[in-house]
Amino acid sequence: MIIGGGASAVSTLAHLAGDPGVERITFVAPTPIGLGTAFGTTDPLLLCNTSVDVTSLVADGRSDFLDYLAARGHPVHRADFAPRYLVGQYCRERYTELCARARAAGTKVTHIRERSVGVERSRDGYRVLLAGGAVVTGTDILLCVGADVPKLPDEVRAHRGDPRLIESPYPAGRLRRLPADARVLTLGTKLSAIDSALVLCSTGRRTTVLTSPSGTLPAVRTALCRDDRAAFDRAAWSALDPDDASFDRRLARMLVRAVRAHRRSAGSERPRLGGDATRLLDHERRLAAEDRTAWQEIVAELIDTLNTHVPRWSPAARARVLARYRGLMSRYISAIPLRNARLLARHLAQGRLRVADAYPERIERAADGWTVHWPGGATETFDYVVNAAGYRVAPVSCTGTGLRIGGPDTGPGPEVLADLRLRLPHRRSPERIWAVGASAGGRYPIVNYLRAAAQHAAVVAGQLTSGTPATPQRSAARPGPRPTIHRSAA
């Protein structure tokens, strides 16, 4: 049973289809398979912030997404940032092909268009509970539910359901339909907030203001690609002790050394965490245009390395270190494409867009919109508030007999083991339930990334089809031979 229907679910199918040992694969998802939150958008303006090279349903080998695009006549390079709707089309088409491959090997594939609300242990496997009250059974459960619940900041939570509060920037068509003279406040300054700004400003809207507690935009890059040269020494990473007082110094030294040893481009600057957002964007846009962003060349391997080593740390060390580096990771690991930075800079220069240097103290509902109270006493009125503060996974909590998916966040969640299996409290053996993608975020630090989900899918499929326990990131971030998915795609 695959619960979820986004890219992670299709990647899991890619690793299972064709195996004669799989009797049946059932997808449980309310949406068409392949079209999740980020890649289900139809707006051609919205780009991936990861290059084609790492935006593939199969993590190893040459990018399957690159092959998909090239086979359809797109002039594409592995470093390009493709429009996100093309990733959705890619997932959708591969899903159809993979279903055919699975069926040819004797596997039945079905899709139940419903949301799952829980999983319960039964005598010979699991019962998956559906929102409509029905139950389906399976021996092995894969949680591929993604992070699709918008995080609603405290300032507007009481206004859930208000027509002047747009709780998520997707589908982007909702933003495009706002009146041309609407003044819009967007809560957030990271990826979905930037999407919101690009869509709102592209339709000539007069005032869009982005605001967040950090007040910073992501850094700017020209590619996120794997590299055939190793940037890091595995032994040094294994020896890095998150509880040691010298941790930060040693980590900084390893990162600086990796950037220096690796750089093909003209140079790099010290990382920056803040400052005036508009000036920083202009500066980083220039650096990227002049090919002075050497740091970007180690990011793909850094993500793989973090996902390999951090899960082995104690939960307390993981939480402490990741909290300390959150700002740095969100600016650089989730950097934006130069094209988006140029568009933002143009909208900022033309006065259509502003990045607020503060976060509202209060946001009040007024007669025809909102009154925003800024620190220092100033107030400003807006017609709409768009929430773009990010997404989280629907809460998964343990019940006496299994898991509840969604609903109120009550009770502890299951433990995610290094091999991605879940363990319920008070039970010694892990369940035959696996987390793929965002659901594994309790253990793996970077999961909102298709490459990470594809690595998870390979590991889980390996355990299902051969019984071999494994952990993700067995392979380096380097491109290798062609992925198996391509062979069946004809």
Ligand SMILES: Cc1cc2nc3c(=O)[nH]c(=O)nc-3n(C[C@H](O)[C@H](O)[C@H](O)COP(=O)(O)OP(=O)(O)OC[C@H]3O[C@@H](n4cnc5c(N)ncnc54)[C@H](O)[C@@H]3O)c2cc1C
């Ligand atoms: C704005 C934005 C931009 C992004 N850009 C990139 C990028 O450029 N590159 C990249 O690698 N990653 C990007 N990501 C992260 C990206 O979402 C993941 O890499 C990947 O798409 C996640 O796929 P998924 O299948 O895990 O989740 P999703 O695509 O969110 O799909 C989740 C699926 O699960 C279903 N579902 C949820 N709950 C249930 C339930 N209870 N029962 C049944 N079904 C359920 C949903 O209906 C949906 O079908 C971005 C994310 C965001 C928000």
